[in-house]
Amino acid sequence: MTKELIVNAGLQETRAALLEDGLLAEIFIERTDHPALLGNLYLGKVSNVLPGMQSAFVDIGLERDAFLYVADLLPPENSEDTQPEVRKPVPAIESLLKVGQDLLVQVVKEPLGRKGPRVTAQLSLPGRRLVFLPGGRGRMVSRRVEPEAERERLKQLSEGIPGEGGFILRTAATGISLPELQQDAEGLRRRWSQILGRTSGAPVPACLHQEEDLPLRILRDLLTESVDRVLVDDAKTLERCREYARCSLPHLAPRIERYDRPDPVFDFFGIEKEIHKALRRRVWLPSGGYLLIHPTEALVAIDVNTGKFVGSTDFEETALLTNLEAAREIVRQIRLRDLGGILVIDFIDMPSHDNRRQLAETLEQALKSDRARSRVLQISEFGLVEITRQRIRQGLEGLLCGPCPTCRGTGRLKNPMTMRLEILRELRKSVALSPQSSFRLRVHPDVAVSIRANWTVFLQESGGTAEVAIEVEPAPELHPEDFEILTF
Secondary structure (H helix, E strand, O other): OOEEEEEEEOOOEEEEEEEEOOEEEEEEEEEOOEOOOOOOEEEEEEEEEEHHHOEEEEEOOOOOOEEEEHHHOOOOOOOOOOOHHHOOOOOOHHHOOOOOOEEEEEEEEOOEOOEOOEEEOOOOEEOOOEEEEOOOOOEEEOOOOOOHHHHHHHHHHHOOOOOOOEEEEOHHHOOOOHHHHHHHHHHHHHHHHHHHHHHOOOOOOEEEEOOOOHHHHHHHHHOOOOOOEEEEOOHHHHHHHHHHHHHHOHHHHHHEEEOOOOOOHHHHOOHHHHHHHOOOOEEEOOOOOEEEEEEOOOOEEEEEEOOOOOOOOOHHHHHHHHHHHHHHHHHHHHHHHOOOEEEEEEOOOOOOHHHHHHHHHHHHHHHOOOOOOEEEOOOOOOOEEEEEEOOOOOOHHHHHOOOOOOOOOOOOOOOHHHHHHHHHHHHHHHHHHOOOOOEEEEEOHHHHHHHHHOHHHHHHHHOOOOOOOEEEEEOOOOOOOOEEEEEO
8 A cells, every 4th residue: 555645735724635546634723823732732721611411621721621530530541450340439529629729631532512622630641652641651552553462562571761740652653763762751850840840930820731733643643654645835834844753763854854845735635625525525436436424422323335236146245245345444534534533334235244344344444444443242133333532632624614504504494385384373462462563573584585475375374364454575694594574
């Protein structure tokens, strides 16, 4: 598989895309008026403690207070030597925090909708090859490191890191030597000492450490031996990327190149079109089948349909081919749209147990390319699959779109006939209360057309008399579902 990182840098917005075999797999967007908060460290003040929810709110200087759950306040447990049945009971949060108390926290989840960010007191500092856990202990290796022999080598190597605090070896540590490991660990410890130094005399709340901006984060987290090249379309950003690479990953620095074609870089690689497609509900499959993706507040529903694909043998074979193709595309769409929380996929029903097992294996294999943590439940007999996926930031749709002012975010509007009958019912009430008055109806133009097309029946059912005058006034400024009944 070929991998490319494409960086489009501007004054108001910076975007980065990960291409896999020429297809857009992930998109990252950062805007100057909405800087990323994930990973930032704050010296905050506890503004409220909620014993009934075992949680607290912490003022970190943002529009909304951050949410802190009691489990994120306690020191992290070493999962390798702590069994669930012997874990200590969680203490009451009111015994750990008081209102007005200063607290050092880190953002682990961006604000979503009306919710503020989620924070933790279990701090971590990510580096190129290591993650430093100041309050942790032990040395661990990322689950994504393969093969098993390399995991064991890194585990033994990590024991050579001296000093307190915990460390997690990332996938980029593959093939690293002990001196390099120790050098990276020392650099992270120096950064932590600088952060602690800023706490002295700092106002509360205050941001003590801000994560790198998007281009450098992309290099830190995604640039590995598997990436063939990095294209940057801005000279200043290119130089910053090269400087970072020369210091942190010199052997990969030559892969960072300048994009110098006249066409915008996202247009040249077809990324703009893919972003527009990722905002649509329907996704077509190469075979002629399609997906319907419906994000809701509670979950994301994904429906698989055969569409134009009718197959050539029997329905079971057609269903299997469509489902396998859909499974791979679903994972790509999940990554591209950054869908999180609970995802329910309605695959085409397949009676064959072997086919269902093959589909499950294909789905799990495709999910290995996803960096977010996820869990897949067994396929039900109705072809439903539930996936829980880590959600730490707004998805692509939430970032690029807002609620429609016409449908008010519902995706539906009452049609003119429904509104005509609703207005008629309200008008009848008004006429009964004031039978000697005349009435002016201010309605949306589409509703006015519907009323006038049924004018005779409308007047008869309104309950008015010959003395009652009823006028209809089109009001373009009104919402299609709003109306006014005025007397004169």
